[in-house]
Amino acid sequence: MQAPGVVASEVVPDTAHTVEVFGTRYALYKVGDDFFATQDSCPHAGGPLGGGDLDGHKVSCPFHGYEFDVRTGQCSSGQPFEIACVPVRVKSERVLLRVGS
Numbered sequence: 001m002q003a004p005g006v007v008a009s010e011v012v013p014d015t016a017h018t019v020e021v022f023g024t025r026y027a028l029y030k031v032g033d034d035f036f037a038t039q040d041s042c043p044h045a046g047g048p049l050g051g052g053d054l055d056g057h058k059v060s061c062p063f064h065g066y067e068f069d070v071r072t073g074q075c076s077s078g079q080p081f082e083i084a085c086v087p088v089r090v091k092s093e094r095v096l097l098r099v100g101s
Contacts, residue, residue, distance in 0.1 A: 005094030011035070016059050018050025021099055026086055028095065029054055029070045036070040037086040037097050044081055 006019060011030045018040055019028050025040040027050035036057075040050050047063030058067045058076060066077045075081040087098040 005091075005096040008035070008090050008093050008095050011095060014054055016050050016052050016054045018048060019097070021097055024099065025050070026097060026099070027052075027059065027070075028088075028097075029059060031057055031070070035088045035090060035095050037088045038068070038070055038073060039084045039086075042066060042068075042081070043083060044079070049083065 011017060011028065013030045013032065017028045019026050027038050027040045029036045038049060040048055042049055042061040042063060044061065044066055045063050047061040049059050049061060052059045052062050057070050059070055060067045066075055066079055066081060068075055068083050073083040073085045089096050
Protein backbone atom coordinates (compact mmCIF):
# COMPACT_ATOMS: atom_id res chain seq x y z
CA MET A 1 0.00 0.00 0.00
CA GLN A 2 1.42 3.40 -0.97
CA ALA A 3 1.33 5.83 1.92
CA PRO A 4 0.80 9.58 1.66
CA GLY A 5 4.17 11.27 1.47
CA VAL A 6 5.98 14.20 2.97
CA VAL A 7 7.48 17.01 0.90
CA ALA A 8 11.03 15.98 -0.01
CA SER A 9 12.48 19.49 0.16
CA GLU A 10 11.20 19.91 3.73
CA VAL A 11 13.20 16.93 5.06
CA VAL A 12 16.44 18.17 6.62
CA PRO A 13 19.47 16.27 5.22
CA ASP A 14 21.50 14.00 7.50
CA THR A 15 18.86 13.86 10.22
CA ALA A 16 16.29 11.37 11.49
CA HIS A 17 12.57 12.18 11.59
CA THR A 18 9.43 10.41 12.76
CA VAL A 19 6.45 10.20 10.41
CA GLU A 20 3.08 8.58 11.01
CA VAL A 21 1.48 6.56 8.23
CA PHE A 22 -1.98 5.03 8.71
CA GLY A 23 -1.53 5.16 12.49
CA THR A 24 1.93 3.56 12.54
CA ARG A 25 5.13 5.48 13.29
CA TYR A 26 8.17 5.15 11.02
CA ALA A 27 11.60 6.73 11.09
CA LEU A 28 12.53 8.65 7.95
CA TYR A 29 16.13 9.54 7.11
CA LYS A 30 17.73 11.70 4.45
CA VAL A 31 21.37 10.83 3.82
CA GLY A 32 22.79 13.18 1.21
CA ASP A 33 20.16 13.09 -1.53
CA ASP A 34 18.84 9.62 -0.64
CA PHE A 35 15.87 8.73 1.55
CA PHE A 36 15.48 5.67 3.80
CA ALA A 37 12.77 4.53 6.22
CA THR A 38 12.60 1.97 9.02
CA GLN A 39 10.38 1.00 11.90
CA ASP A 40 10.49 3.80 14.45
CA SER A 41 11.02 1.78 17.62
CA CYS A 42 14.32 0.24 18.64
CA PRO A 43 13.90 -3.53 19.22
CA HIS A 44 15.92 -3.32 22.45
CA ALA A 45 13.80 -0.99 24.58
CA GLY A 46 11.45 0.80 22.18
CA GLY A 47 13.43 4.02 21.80
CA PRO A 48 12.20 6.31 18.99
CA LEU A 49 14.74 5.97 16.17
CA GLY A 50 13.24 9.03 14.48
CA GLY A 51 14.61 10.98 17.44
CA GLY A 52 18.04 9.39 17.22
CA ASP A 53 21.28 10.78 15.86
CA LEU A 54 22.14 9.99 12.24
CA ASP A 55 25.81 9.60 11.28
CA GLY A 56 26.11 8.63 7.65
CA HIS A 57 23.91 5.57 7.20
CA LYS A 58 23.84 4.73 10.92
CA VAL A 59 21.10 5.85 13.30
CA SER A 60 21.63 5.54 17.03
CA CYS A 61 18.82 4.88 19.48
CA PRO A 62 18.40 7.82 21.87
CA PHE A 63 17.81 5.44 24.81
CA HIS A 64 20.91 3.22 24.89
CA GLY A 65 22.93 4.17 21.79
CA TYR A 66 22.49 0.97 19.77
CA GLU A 67 23.32 1.74 16.14
CA PHE A 68 21.49 0.46 13.07
CA ASP A 69 22.28 0.74 9.36
CA VAL A 70 19.28 2.48 7.77
CA ARG A 71 19.96 0.69 4.45
CA THR A 72 19.86 -2.87 5.82
CA GLY A 73 18.35 -2.70 9.32
CA GLN A 74 21.36 -4.52 10.78
CA CYS A 75 22.56 -3.58 14.27
CA SER A 76 26.20 -2.48 14.13
CA SER A 77 26.63 -2.40 17.91
CA GLY A 78 27.37 -6.11 18.25
CA GLN A 79 23.88 -6.96 19.48
CA PRO A 80 21.44 -9.49 17.93
CA PHE A 81 18.88 -6.81 17.00
CA GLU A 82 17.53 -5.81 13.61
CA ILE A 83 15.03 -3.20 12.44
CA ALA A 84 12.61 -3.47 9.54
CA CYS A 85 13.37 -1.33 6.50
CA VAL A 86 10.55 0.21 4.48
CA PRO A 87 10.83 0.86 0.72
CA VAL A 88 10.92 4.57 -0.13
CA ARG A 89 10.68 6.49 -3.38
CA VAL A 90 10.34 10.13 -4.35
CA LYS A 91 7.63 11.05 -6.83
CA SER A 92 6.57 14.59 -7.73
CA GLU A 93 8.53 16.01 -4.78
CA ARG A 94 6.81 13.64 -2.30
CA VAL A 95 8.66 11.04 -0.23
CA LEU A 96 6.47 7.93 -0.40
CA LEU A 97 6.70 4.92 1.94
CA ARG A 98 5.47 1.51 0.79
CA VAL A 99 3.85 -0.04 3.85
CA GLY A 100 1.73 -3.13 4.43
CA SER A 101 1.13 -5.74 1.76
